[in-house]
Amino acid sequence: MMQQHKKRDKSKKRATILDGAIDVFIRMGYELASMDKIAETAGVSKRTVYNHFGSKENLFQVIVDDFLAQRQELKTIAYDPEKSMEEQLLAFAYAEIFLINTPRRLGLSRFLTMTFLKDIDYARETVAKYPPSYGMFIEWLKEAENDGLIRSENLLVTARVFYSLVEGAITWPALFTDDVTQLHFEPMLDEIIATFMARYGSK
Amino acid sequence: MMQQHKKRDKSKKRATILDGAIDVFIRMGYELASMDKIAETAGVSKRTVYNHFGSKENLFQVIVDDFLAQRQELKTIAYDPEKSMEEQLLAFAYAEIFLINTPRRLGLSRFLTMTFLKDIDYARETVAKYPPSYGMFIEWLKEAENDGLIRSENLLVTARVFYSLVEGAITWPALFTDDVTQLHFEPMLDEIIATFMARYGSK
DNA sequence: TCTTAATTATACTATACAGTGTAATTAAAT
DNA sequence: ATTTAATTACACTGTATAGTATAATTAAGA
Known part of the structure; x- marks a missing residue:
C-alpha cells in the first residue's frame, strides 16, 4: 500500500486497440484476423495488445x-x-x-x-x-x-x-x-x- | 480416340468425400476445417481429395x-x-x-x-x-x-x-x-x- | 488374368500465426 | 527534473495447414 504514486490512464490505448480489433474482425472474420494485423491497424505494437487483453480470445470476448x-x-x-x-x-x-x-x-x-x-x-x-x-x-x-x-x-x-x-x-x-x-x-x-x-x- | 477402354466410376468416391467434407465444415467451419481432417473423416487419402476437387475452395464451391x-x-x-x-x-x-x-x-x-x-x-x-x-x-x-x-x-x-x-x-x-x-x-x-x-x- | 486408372502412404515445401522474452524507449505524474 | 509505468521493436518458439511429389498398392473393366 501507500504506493499510489504512479498509475497511468490506460483506457485511451485500450479503446484504440478495441477500435482496430473491431475493424479487422469485421473485415477478415475471427480466424483470419491476425494479432499482427490488429496491432498494425490500431497503430500499436503487438506486445501492447497482449499486455492489454492477454489473448485473441479474450480480446474478442470484450468486444462481444x-x-x-x-x-x-x-x-x-x-x-x-x-x-x-x-x-x-x-x-x-x-x-x-x-x-x-x-x-x-x-x-x-x-x-x-x-x-x-x-x-x-x-x-x-x-x-x-x-x-x-x-x-x-x-x-x-x-x-x-x-x-x-x-x-x-x-x-x-x-x-x-x-x-x-x-x-x-x-x-x-x-x-x-x-x-x-x-x-x-x-x-x-x-x-x-x-x-x-x-x-x-x-x- | 477409340480408347474408352478403361474409365472407372468416380462418382461414389466423390460422394463419400463430399459427405465427409460437409461433416467437417459443419463441425469446424471453413477456416478450421483442414484438408487432412476432411480426408480422414471421409476415410480417404488427402491426395484423393485433391485429385477429385483440386482445392479446398473448389470443394466448398461444389457443396454450395x-x-x-x-x-x-x-x-x-x-x-x-x-x-x-x-x-x-x-x-x-x-x-x-x-x-x-x-x-x-x-x-x-x-x-x-x-x-x-x-x-x-x-x-x-x-x-x-x-x-x-x-x-x-x-x-x-x-x-x-x-x-x-x-x-x-x-x-x-x-x-x-x-x-x-x-x-x-x-x-x-x-x-x-x-x-x-x-x-x-x-x-x-x-x-x-x-x-x-x-x-x-x-x- | 491382365491392364491400368484410381488410390494410398509418406515425406516434403512454403507459409502463416498465437504467443513470449527482453532490452531500449517514451511519456505521464509527482 | 525525476521516476517508473507503459510502450515499442524485434527476435524467437512451436505449431498448424494448403498443396505437391512420388513410388507403391489396389481394384475395376476387358
Whole structure:
C-alpha cells in the first residue's frame, strides 16, 4: 500500500486497440484476423495488445460483451399511454435498427452473428448473461392489453411474431447488404406495423 | 480416340468425400476445417481429395452449388384453387423448413449462412445464379389475388412480409438451436399464417 | 488374368500465426 | 527534473495447414 504514486490512464490505448480489433474482425472474420494485423491497424505494437487483453480470445470476448451490454440498454422502453401504438412499436423496431444502420454497427452485428453461428453453445451461454430478449416488449404488451389496445391470447407468441417481422424484414436482409446507407426502412416498417396491428390490434 | 477402354466410376468416391467434407465444415467451419481432417473423416487419402476437387475452395464451391440447386427445386409450388389458402401457405413455409429440419440440413444451412455473411459480395454473386427467391410466391399471390382471396397493394411487399414471418419465426431461431428435433414448428406456423391472413386475406 | 486408372502412404515445401522474452524507449505524474 | 509505468521493436518458439511429389498398392473393366 501507500504506493499510489504512479498509475497511468490506460483506457485511451485500450479503446484504440478495441477500435482496430473491431475493424479487422469485421473485415477478415475471427480466424483470419491476425494479432499482427490488429496491432498494425490500431497503430500499436503487438506486445501492447497482449499486455492489454492477454489473448485473441479474450480480446474478442470484450468486444462481444460491450456490444451486448449496449444492445440491452437500447431495449429499455416503457409503455406510454400518451403515445400511439404505432409510434411505440416503431420505437421497439428502432432499437433493432440502431444496431445495423451505420456501416460500422452493421459490420459488427454481422461479425457477431457469424461467430454465434459458429458456436451456438457459446452463443447461448453468452446471451444468457443478459435479460431475456423479449422481456421488455412483453411488459409493454401487458400494459397495452390492459388499456384495451391489444388483444392477445399468448403474449410470448405475440412478441415472437413482432420480432419475427422486424428481424425477418429489417435485420436479416441488412446483414446481407453491403451498403446500408442506401436502405430505406420506413416503407417496410409501416407495413410490418400495419400487419402486427391487423392481427393484434383491438378494432 | 477409340480408347474408352478403361474409365472407372468416380462418382461414389466423390460422394463419400463430399459427405465427409460437409461433416467437417459443419463441425469446424471453413477456416478450421483442414484438408487432412476432411480426408480422414471421409476415410480417404488427402491426395484423393485433391485429385477429385483440386482445392479446398473448389470443394466448398461444389457443396454450395449442390445446396442451392436443391433449394431451388423445393420452391417450385403452383397455385391450386382446390386447396385452402392456409394449406398452400403452409406448403411454402415447409419448403423453408425442409432446409433446417434434420440436424444435417440444419448444420449445412448454418454453415452456408456463416460463409455468406463472411463475404456478402460472394454471397450475392452465388445466389444470383438462381431465380429470384420470392418469384414463385409472387406468382402464387397473383393468382390468389385474381381469385379474390388475397388483397394486396404491392405483391413484392406482401411476399416480403410472408417470408419475414417464416424466416424470422422459424428459420433464424432454428439456426441458433442445437437440437432441432426438439423444435415443434406447428403452433408458430399457425400463428404466422393467421397473421398473414389477418392483413392480406379478403374477409 | 491382365491392364491400368484410381488410390494410398509418406515425406516434403512454403507459409502463416498465437504467443513470449527482453532490452531500449517514451511519456505521464509527482 | 525525476521516476517508473507503459510502450515499442524485434527476435524467437512451436505449431498448424494448403498443396505437391512420388513410388507403391489396389481394384475395376476387358
